[in-house]
Amino acid sequence: MSKVLVSDPIDQAGVDILSQVAQVDQRPGLSPEELVSVIGDYDGLMIRSGTQVTAEVIAAASKLKIIGRAGVGVDNVDVPAATQRGVLVVNSPEGNTIAAAEHALAMMLSLSRHVPQAHAGMRVGKWDRKKYVGNELYKKTLGVVGLGKIGSHVARVARAMGMEVIAYDPFIAADRAQQMQVRLTELDELFRTADYVTLHIPRTKDTENLVNAELLRTMKPTARIVNCARGGVVDEAAIAEAINGGVIAGAGLDVYASEPLAEDSPLRAVERGLVLTPHLGASTEEAQENVAIDVAEQIRDVLLGLPARSAVNIPGLSAEIMERLKPHLQLAETVGGLVSQLSGGQVQELELRLQGDFASHPSQPLVIASLKGLLGAVLGDSINFVNASLEAKARGIRVLEVKDEASRDYAGGSLQLISRGDQGSRSVTGAVFADGELRITSIDEFPVNVTPSSHMLFTRHRDMPGIIGQLGSMLGEHNVNIAAMQVGRKIVRGDAVMVLSIDDPIPAALLQTITAIEGIQEAHPVSL
Numbered sequence: 001m002s003k004v005l006v007s008d009p010i011d012q013a014g015v016d017i018l019s020q021v022a023q024v025d026q027r028p029g030l031s032p033e034e035l036v037s038v039i040g041d042y043d044g045l046m047i048r049s050g051t052q053v054t055a056e057v058i059a060a061a062s063k064l065k066i067i068g069r070a071g072v073g074v075d076n077v078d079v080p081a082a083t084q085r086g087v088l089v090v091n092s093p094e095g096n097t098i099a100a101a102e103h104a105l106a107m108m109l110s111l112s113r114h115v116p117q118a119h120a121g122m123r124v125g126k127w128d129r130k131k132y133v134g135n136e137l138y139k140k141t142l143g144v145v146g147l148g149k150i151g152s153h154v155a156r157v158a159r160a161m162g163m164e165v166i167a168y169d170p171f172i173a174a175d176r177a178q179q180m181q182v183r184l185t186e187l188d189e190l191f192r193t194a195d196y197v198t199l200h201i202p203r204t205k206d207t208e209n210l211v212n213a214e215l216l217r218t219m220k221p222t223a224r225i226v227n228c229a230r231g232g233v234v235d236e237a238a239i240a241e242a243i244n245g246g247v248i249a250g251a252g253l254d255v256y257a258s259e260p261l262a263e264d265s266p267l268r269a270v271e272r273g274l275v276l277t278p279h280l281g282a283s284t285e286e287a288q289e290n291v292a293i294d295v296a297e298q299i300r301d302v303l304l305g306l307p308a309r310s311a312v313n314i315p316g317l318s319a320e321i322m323e324r325l326k327p328h329l330q331l332a333e334t335v336g337g338l339v340s341q342l343s344g345g346q347v348q349e350l351e352l353r354l355q356g357d358f359a360s361h362p363s364q365p366l367v368i369a370s371l372k373g374l375l376g377a378v379l380g381d382s383i384n385f386v387n388a389s390l391e392a393k394a395r396g397i398r399v400l401e402v403k404d405e406a407s408r409d410y411a412g413g414s415l416q417l418i419s420r421g422d423q424g425s426r427s428v429t430g431a432v433f434a435d436g437e438l439r440i441t442s443i444d445e446f447p448v449n450v451t452p453s454s455h456m457l458f459t460r461h462r463d464m465p466g467i468i469g470q471l472g473s474m475l476g477e478h479n480v481n482i483a484a485m486q487v488g489r490k491i492v493r494g495d496a497v498m499v500l501s502i503d504d505p506i507p508a509a510l511l512q513t514i515t516a517i518e519g520i521q522e523a524h525p526v527s528l
């Protein structure tokens, strides 16, 4: 039975789903060293933002197939290291959208009405009515930085509360913003004119310390800023200084460059105008149930050999595409495996020629599947859909694509792979027939009609009497049963190919005897 480690607190609904297919060990609070020492036992890992999945953890995770992040941000996972090891990373892109948006709105309201400070006063017997006069959000301008899922929901609610909403997001089309009654602006204008700024962007090299002392100085002295997105996007020391110095009126922060926030952080010493929460954006019962179910289902499916719907590190290969293109991907992988085993030697270039229906689909999934077949034939299970492209790149394999939608040799189109390398060039073409069956339709320049099977033998030989008989008898003598046979030739008594589907693999010694038969130029056993 598979084993899944849950190393952060997650909702029981997720544990129940994982338990359908795996032994689930819930061990929140493991130290980094403990995680490295136990991770080698596990097929799956489920986390929230607390666990740091470093390259060291991934290097020790010899059995790991999938890391599930019960939330959106995967910045606590070394995704490139996971990709290189072929470990799938999945998340829950929408399960906590509402929770995070509502937390940002709660921050804006708390800041405007000094709710936390007033409450703290009440706890110690005070009745400060004058000290906590606040402001209304109504008719104020809200600047949303990052108009994605969370930013859009904040914008929608803010509009309903009577706010004017402007936004900065270079990746959002103006008409999409217009539909939300949001005006797109440049970043500097947004900071200059907004009464409230709320950040809903990922932490990337472009957004690191985006909000710094210089930008804060351009804000109105009455303005407030909210960060429920990612730590590191604002300069924390600069925020503390700006509030203490009256440059801005306040800030609400849920996330920090380093978590938990250091006890001696200058933020903890700010007395007025600052509301801090310990990364609570996604902490609602509803969101935790949503993300736990979403991610646990994906881990369960992947452990059962099914695709995941929100894979972070297989670009262009969503579960929907995997399902829709299933036979096409199978064909690409099969043809990739065949080309690899027929080529021998090092492949330096792989040309993918897509005809008919094959050309009308996105080609990236077919490229990934072809590379998985090509490299997997040599490197085995270490190659999967996650790392196939990366491994091909690391080996310097160039990939060319040629599409021809009009050409229709077969009703459903065809896929041809041509490999070029130190042993010359090889070509295999395949098609998916109406019944969903895969066929190999040509090898090099020879037309064939072969259903791929687990064990096969390919020969190139002279088309002359006696060869087929000799080969058949030789296999019979070694108890290798032939299930099907195909010969392809272009000219009588010219060069030809033979494809045998056999029930058992060919022993190495037998292969030598086969290549010694007069007229056989080459023989390649193939396993799929």
Ligand SMILES: NC(=O)C1=CN([C@@H]2O[C@H](COP(=O)(O)OP(=O)(O)OC[C@H]3O[C@@H](n4cnc5c(N)ncnc54)[C@H](O)[C@@H]3O)[C@@H](O)[C@H]2O)C=CC1
Residues within 6 Å of the ligand: 071, 072, 073, 074, 093, 096, 097, 100, 145, 146, 147, 148, 149, 150, 151, 168, 169, 170, 171, 172, 200, 201, 202, 203, 206, 207, 228, 229, 230, 254, 255, 279, 280, 281, 282, 283
């Ligand atoms: N505090 C918490 O507990 C939670 C935090 N988050 C964080 O909130 C952030 C937003 O999440 P979603 O809305 O789900 O993501 P999303 O991907 O739907 O939206 C992000 C938006 O930011 C925009 N963007 C990217 N780079 C930008 C830049 N340099 N300037 C302006 N806009 C830029 C993108 O175009 C996109 O529209 C993420 O960092 C996520 O990790 C999410 C959930 C809970």
Ligand SMILES: O=C(O)CCC(=O)C(=O)O
Residues within 6 Å of the ligand: 048, 049, 070, 071, 072, 073, 074, 096, 279, 280, 281, 282, 283
């Ligand atoms: O798991 C959590 O509570 C944090 C959620 C979060 O930051 C995210 O989903 O990006």
